Amino acid sequence: MTEYDKFAELYERHFAQDFKQRVLPVLQKLLLHSLAPAAHILELCCGPGSITQALAERGYRLTGVDLSGPMLQLARRNVPEATFLHEDVRCFRTSGTFDAALCFFNSFAHMLSPEDLTSAFQQVNAALKPHGTFLFDISMEEAYRTKWRGSFSRIEPDAVWICCPSYDSAQRMATNRITLFEPSNSALWSRNDFEIRQRCHSHQQILSALKNSGFGQIEVFDAERDLDMSGEAGRSFFYAVNR
Secondary structure (H helix, E strand, O other): OOHHHHHHHHHHHHHHHHHHHHHHHHHHHHOHHHOOOOOEEEEEOOOOOHHHHHHHOOOOEEEEEEOOHHHHHHHHHHOOOOEEEEOOOOOOOOOOOEEEEEEOOOHHHHOOOHHHHHHHHHHHHHHEEEEEEEEEEEEOHHHHHHHOOOOEEEEEOOEEEEEEEEEEOOOOEEEEEEEEEEEOOOOOEEEEEEEEEEEOOOHHHHHHHHHHOOEEEEEEEEOOOOOOOOOOOOEEEEEEEEO
16 A cells, blocks of 8 residues: 555645646657657656546557556546556556556655666666657755745545655755545544655766666656746656667
């Protein structure tokens, strides 16, 4: 079980859909314009399949990978025509090769060491065709220092939750502390407290992991300054080509 198992439906409802709308123009600009119609795309950490669904509607063939079973249940419901694998991105295997791979919404920050990050990149490289392309976004320290503080919450008929983000700059570790209340029967609600941790990888660690995994022609874009994603200072997009 992953911590996201406990948060899957709320994640889909309040986070995934919003980010999908903001990232699709970036995806088109940096990756999709160069792909052939019906290209086969691999999506790492696909979650509930929000981006998978948008790409399937455009005619691409999709395979998604995620470690959370409840996330994949939502993905299979949302995109029944896609293939989904319940595997760890650090050690997954596929039967075919792909024209492109992508991973969004800071998912690689859940690789908590440079070694884990390199392992994930190696699996992606092995799954791509020669000269296949790889696009992902990740939060840099600017984002953690400016945004990971305070708290935010939501009250709904079927759930009440509060999230308290924090960032330890010395350890380069970020934590979302979440308290979730959900109805357990007609009269009572249950409480669930859990943490989701992320690593702030440095620019050099990411570049080294890509190069050591066989990627070349690496380009880096700042989401706000280069790609017009307002309010996303500190988020970077990395584009790399399989050698």
